[in-house]
Amino acid sequence: MKKIGVTGGIGSGKSTVCRVFKAMGVPVYEADERAKWLTNHDPLLRADIMRLLGPMAYDASGQYNRAFVAAQVFTNPTLLTQLNALIHPRVQADTLRWAAAYAELPYVIKEAALMNAAGQGNDLDAVVVVMAPLDLRIRRIQHRDPQRTEAEINAIISRQISDEARQQLADELLINDETRLLIPQIIRLDRAFRD
Numbered sequence: 764m765k766k767i768g769v770t771g772g773i774g775s776g777k778s779t780v781c782r783v784f785k786a787m788g789v790p791v792y793e794a795d796e797r798a799k800w801l802t803n804h805d806p807l808l809r810a811d812i813m814r815l816l817g818p819m820a821y822d823a824s825g826q827y828n829r830a831f832v833a834a835q836v837f838t839n840p841t842l843l844t845q846l847n848a849l850i851h852p853r854v855q856a857d858t859l860r861w862a863a864a865y866a867e868l869p870y871v872i873k874e875a876a877l878m879n880a881a882g883q884g885n886d887l888d889a890v891v892v893v894m895a896p897l898d899l900r901i902r903r904i905q906h907r908d909p910q911r912t913e914a915e916i917n918a919i920i921s922r923q924i925s926d927e928a929r930q931q932l933a934d935e936l937l938i939n940d941e942t943r944l945l946i947p948q949i950i951r952l953d954r955a956f957r958d
Contacts, residue, residue, distance in 0.1 A: 771939075774901065783945070787953060793874050801853050802827040808849060877924075879932065935955075
């Protein structure tokens, strides 16, 4: 079974691409959502996070305190690296358990905002990068999250890797610019991944 990574910048349409793959019967592991689940439900990970960031990392109801954690780590790159070093191995192990359930299939998809090239610290066979022009990405985010200002959106984009760096990771590119049909591009990849 092949493991295919799908990534792209915020607003690129990677979630849309993954919904199409799901509709075609391909299992999709949503790494970012799963990481959120693990931070709340994996007792060892919770304990590790509290050791690193203190008890305020979880709120009074016991839920992961995203606002507090973000305030701590985004101004402290060392702390962010330490937090990622706790979360990423747990997500990787969870991905392997999840993928094992689909061993009879030709391929599965792992969707994540952050991803290395295939084979660089992961067990991916290929990485698909979803690309869209920056102005279109901003419009999509504003439509999806109308409470966000353009300055906030640009700040998020500036914290992500550049499109050029993302393209360096790609074994395949999907262009989601609303001038090219997306589904035929996905069907072409599906056929290639099944070979």
